[in-house]
Amino acid sequence: MRIATWNVNSIRSRIERVVAWLERTDVDVLAIQETKTREDQFPFFRFEELGYEVAHHGYNQWNGVAIASRVGLADVRAGFDGAPIWGEADGPEARHLAATCGGIRINSLYVPNGRHLLDPHMDYKIEWLRRLRDETADWLTAGPTMLMGDWNIAPRDEDVWSMEFYEDKSHVSPRERAAFQAILDAGYVDVVRPLLPGPKVYTYWDYQQLRFQKGRGMRIDFLLASPDVASRVTAAMIDREERKGKGASDHAPVVVEVAMDASVEVTSE
């Protein structure tokens, strides 16, 4: 079973690339972030005609998460208990969607961007991660689980092109790294890093300043898995080709191959 995560930076502007990518990569489950669209504008049919079921959670032009699967899409749930609310909003932002696909509880996550070290968004980000950690610790006991998406954190110095550049910026601060580490400490395993060690292994390159062309990226998109799933991961790939050319997202898809659990019955196709 092939499982991937991809911050597409607008599903409506990226749909042709996403469709072409699904057709050539043979991915079974794709967790999507930054759909940047309302529910009624989401291109559901483009996934369905390829044989994928798809669930989406999004309110407006910000955030938005989705899961596409051709190995079942059951028990879809948007948002986690205790997710903090930004500002005066009625409810939490659209940053989490879960569904059970091929026997694995898939969580598509778009972690808030802290913007700057002293920005209120940073406190929001840390609190969001703390509450996520509290919930995810419980999910581990429920069965095979994966947490995947755009974490907006570079956990190690080697995960950014220049620590000198980032030392006073978001993504690398001790608070953010501790919040990420707390999720690992809860029992989740980064299933990509062991197969694709750094340095200079990135998943995101800013559109500005020709960062991709200069090899100046960040590793901020991660697939974490419960130990039972982690032990079944046989391969990993960051598809840098998708960052090339006109109309690319600023993030590349990250893909893992997970050996099928013979005890699991796939519920569709």
Add this chain to the structure above:
DNA sequence: ATGGTTGATCCTCAA
């Protein structure tokens, strides 16, 4: 060429 973004929406914000 000594620089250099993109997307959704609105007349700017977010990343």
